[in-house]
Amino acid sequence: MRADARRNRELIVTTAADLFVERGPEVSMEEIARAAGVGVGTLYRHFPDRRALVEAISVDALQRLLDYGRAVSEQDVSGWEALRLIVRRCTELPLALATSVTGGSALPGRAELPGLVQAVNAELEWAAARAQREGTLRRDIPAREVIALISVAVCRPGARIDDPLVRVVFDGLRATGA
Amino acid sequence: MRADARRNRELIVTTAADLFVERGPEVSMEEIARAAGVGVGTLYRHFPDRRALVEAISVDALQRLLDYGRAVSEQDVSGWEALRLIVRRCTELPLALATSVTGGSALPGRAELPGLVQAVNAELEWAAARAQREGTLRRDIPAREVIALISVAVCRPGARIDDPLVRVVFDGLRATGA
Amino acid sequence: MRADARRNRELIVTTAADLFVERGPEVSMEEIARAAGVGVGTLYRHFPDRRALVEAISVDALQRLLDYGRAVSEQDVSGWEALRLIVRRCTELPLALATSVTGGSALPGRAELPGLVQAVNAELEWAAARAQREGTLRRDIPAREVIALISVAVCRPGARIDDPLVRVVFDGLRATGA
Amino acid sequence: MRADARRNRELIVTTAADLFVERGPEVSMEEIARAAGVGVGTLYRHFPDRRALVEAISVDALQRLLDYGRAVSEQDVSGWEALRLIVRRCTELPLALATSVTGGSALPGRAELPGLVQAVNAELEWAAARAQREGTLRRDIPAREVIALISVAVCRPGARIDDPLVRVVFDGLRATGA
DNA sequence: TATGAATGAGTGTTCATTCAT
DNA sequence: GATGAATGAACACTCATTCAT
Numbered sequence: 001m002r003a004d005a006r007r008n009r010e011l012i013v014t015t016a017a018d019l020f021v022e023r024g025p026e027v028s029m030e031e032i033a034r035a036a037g038v039g040v041g042t043l044y045r046h047f048p049d050r051r052a053l054v055e056a057i058s059v060d061a062l063q064r065l066l067d068y069g070r071a072v073s074e075q076d077v078s079g080w081e082a083l084r085l086i087v088r089r090c091t092e093l094p095l096a097l098a099t100s101v102t103g104g105s106a107l108p109g110r111a112e113l114p115g116l117v118q119a120v121n122a123e124l125e126w127a128a129a130r131a132q133r134e135g136t137l138r139r140d141i142p143a144r145e146v147i148a149l150i151s152v153a154v155c156r157p158g159a160r161i162d163d164p165l166v167r168v169v170f171d172g173l174r175a176t177g178a
Numbered sequence: 179m180r181a182d183a184r185r186n187r188e189l190i191v192t193t194a195a196d197l198f199v200e201r202g203p204e205v206s207m208e209e210i211a212r213a214a215g216v217g218v219g220t221l222y223r224h225f226p227d228r229r230a231l232v233e234a235i236s237v238d239a240l241q242r243l244l245d246y247g248r249a250v251s252e253q254d255v256s257g258w259e260a261l262r263l264i265v266r267r268c269t270e271l272p273l274a275l276a277t278s279v280t281g282g283s284a285l286p287g288r289a290e291l292p293g294l295v296q297a298v299n300a301e302l303e304w305a306a307a308r309a310q311r312e313g314t315l316r317r318d319i320p321a322r323e324v325i326a327l328i329s330v331a332v333c334r335p336g337a338r339i340d341d342p343l344v345r346v347v348f349d350g351l352r353a354t355g356a
Numbered sequence: 357m358r359a360d361a362r363r364n365r366e367l368i369v370t371t372a373a374d375l376f377v378e379r380g381p382e383v384s385m386e387e388i389a390r391a392a393g394v395g396v397g398t399l400y401r402h403f404p405d406r407r408a409l410v411e412a413i414s415v416d417a418l419q420r421l422l423d424y425g426r427a428v429s430e431q432d433v434s435g436w437e438a439l440r441l442i443v444r445r446c447t448e449l450p451l452a453l454a455t456s457v458t459g460g461s462a463l464p465g466r467a468e469l470p471g472l473v474q475a476v477n478a479e480l481e482w483a484a485a486r487a488q489r490e491g492t493l494r495r496d497i498p499a500r501e502v503i504a505l506i507s508v509a510v511c512r513p514g515a516r517i518d519d520p521l522v523r524v525v526f527d528g529l530r531a532t533g534a
Numbered sequence: 535m536r537a538d539a540r541r542n543r544e545l546i547v548t549t550a551a552d553l554f555v556e557r558g559p560e561v562s563m564e565e566i567a568r569a570a571g572v573g574v575g576t577l578y579r580h581f582p583d584r585r586a587l588v589e590a591i592s593v594d595a596l597q598r599l600l601d602y603g604r605a606v607s608e609q610d611v612s613g614w615e616a617l618r619l620i621v622r623r624c625t626e627l628p629l630a631l632a633t634s635v636t637g638g639s640a641l642p643g644r645a646e647l648p649g650l651v652q653a654v655n656a657e658l659e660w661a662a663a664r665a666q667r668e669g670t671l672r673r674d675i676p677a678r679e680v681i682a683l684i685s686v687a688v689c690r691p692g693a694r695i696d697d698p699l700v701r702v703v704f705d706g707l708r709a710t711g712a
Numbered sequence: 713t714a715t716g717a718a719t720g721a722g723t724g725t726t727c728a729t730t731c732a733t
Numbered sequence: 734g735a736t737g738a739a740t741g742a743a744c745a746c747t748c749a750t751t752c753a754t
Binding site for chain 2: 715716717718719720
């Protein structure tokens with residue numbers, strides 16, 4: 001892939017992600033192309049249809065989340081803190097587009113997706129397990145379910161790390177002794 | 179209003195609500211009409227445009243919720259239990275259509291809406307206040323905010339009373355001593 | 357025909373005529389009915405379709421014009437003055453609805469129409485002939501054509517007796533010696 | 535603008551103008567597109583809505599009229615003759631669509647319109663003024679009003695240079711001495 | 713007989729997608 | 734490879750007309 005083509009592709013993905021966040025999921029392909037400064041034709045050369053574009057945005061977002069999650073894991077932070085950091089990152093990324101990221105059932109098109117979701121979940125589960133060992137995260141909920149829970153709380157459009165909802169979820173997950 | 183017209187109106191509202199829940203917010207007016215067994219014209223006679231239909235569904239749902247909430251309040255149940263009952267009812271009603279029940283800012287068309295939202299909130303706040311007095315609901319969060327929180331947790335499409343999310347929110351709201 | 361039915365009929369015709377003049381030819385049947393204070397059903401009982409209503413308005417207008425023309429003819433006014441009076445009356449009646457009143461070709465539905473048009477034309481032609489004899493109307497244009505001419509000038513929507521157009525037409529028709 | 539796009543645009547404008555003249559102002563967009571041999575989408579790409587199309591037709595017609603008027607002015611013809619030539623051209627162009635050429639008040643959408651109307655009026659006024667100086671056009675009517683008058687006579691659907699109406703208007707405008 | 717609710721074909725318009733330039 | 738013009742199916746909405754109450 002030529003350098004300029006790759007640059008166009010990235011440009012389209014990030015522009016589209018921004019537009020979707022700002023203006024809802026009904027933005028037209030024409031408008032996305034215009035905002036990215038390319039013609040529709042170019043957009044369609046990179047993404048055969050609208051679905052493919054949404055998938056690409058999701059893959060991109062998950063990839064960034066995974067990179068971040070791994071970076072966090074390599075640092076010396078507690079499991080609980082790691083959980084918080086990753087969750088904050090979630091609220092900055094357009095994860096809500098692909099309806100249920102954790103389920104992964106929504107977008108069967110791209111082969112990477114399940115793998116990515118798996119990898120992100122693994123990262124989260126590892127943090128959760130650590131937090132449970134550290135005694136800061138409730139032990140009566142399986143780590144797997146904790147992740148599902150956090151996903152629902154955080155993968156809504158407009159979710160924020162300091163939302164009352166997110167705050168209370170974290171409170172609800174806090175081990176009572178902590 | 180003639181009896182058959184009223185019957186049609188109700189039929190349309192409930193059919194549309196079901197369709198919106200089952201198939202998302204993009205169902206076409208034509209399809210709604212067909213599902214209700216009427217012509218598009220009839221649909222448009224009752225609701226001048228799509229917005230008006232969504233509003234009617236919301237008003238209807240809120241009205242049912244309010245009726246239920248009042249019935250609950252008249253029975254001899256604890257504040258905490260009242261909260262749970264009302265929340266369960268929420269998950270059975272198409273409240274998510276009107277974006278945010280508490281804000282009520284979304285649908286300025288119908289005059290009843292703000293009043294209904296107010297009334298429902300009053301009912302919820304009363305239950306919450308009772309629960310706080312009973313020592314089952316955290317006292318460090320204002321009742322008003324508790325309501326907002328519950329609304330977010332429960333007014334999502336597909337929310338269920340036994341969702342992990344809802345469960346954890348309730349856990350997070352439980353007074354630590356209880 | 358019952359008295360109230362007749363009253364309804366007249367009410368509908370005049371109301372519709374006014375509405376057509378005020379708001380253009382696209383007013384809906386529903387709106388006409390509402391303005392007349394009856395249901396659409398009643399409107400359709402009197403006039404089987406929209407065309408029939410327009411025809412009725414035209415017939416009504418022509419009838420009034422004819423009545424007026426005959427009244428004028430029975431008075432002691434010059435041919436030229438009679439022409440002016442009848443023309444003024446034209447501008448007060450909704451004649452423009454039926455596109456070309458003189459031609460009569462437009463509305464083949466009602467049997468009265470050609471006869472009425474004929475009668476009105478006869479009245480006008482008689483006035484024109486007198487005016488030509490009196491030496492006030494150009495003799496080099498056949499009376500028949502004079503009438504056609506006046507019709508065009510005066511059967512436009514919004515025509516007025518003191519329009520520049522109407523004024524100049526009369527000037528152009530004035531015998532040069534007069 | 536690409537060559538084929540420009541060709542399509544012109545094709546649409548002229549086809550639509552013809553259709554409007556032949557079949558009245560209610561022709562459907564679908565039909566216009568079909569007659570022009572393009573899809574509706576193409577029509578709407580060029581003209582965002584029906585109004586815009588009518589405006590474009592008017593602008594086009596006025597532009598042609600202006601070109602013709604200027605060409606006439608540059609030739610050695612009398613003011614009266616210039617008036618007649620321009621008026622004949624009017625009857626060949628779809629000017630009646632834009633309700634009143636002189637007022638120009640009708641179509642505020644396109645910026646060119648008032649300017650074009652102005653320019654055409656200027657051309658006509660200049661011819662009228664010359665005709666008044668030449669003694670062929672009545673001097674007791676201001677040139678401005680003469681133009682308004684001619685406009686009404688000639689901007690009717692179906693107006694023709696040899697209409698009795700137009701003929702008589704010209705007769706009415708002729709200086710009595712001429 | 714009067715009413716107004718119901719009907720559904722038809723209109724303007726949008727937008728994902730294709731394809732000539 | 735990039736562009737944006739062309740396409741047409743699909744949608745929201747209107748309104749003349751019919752028919753149950």
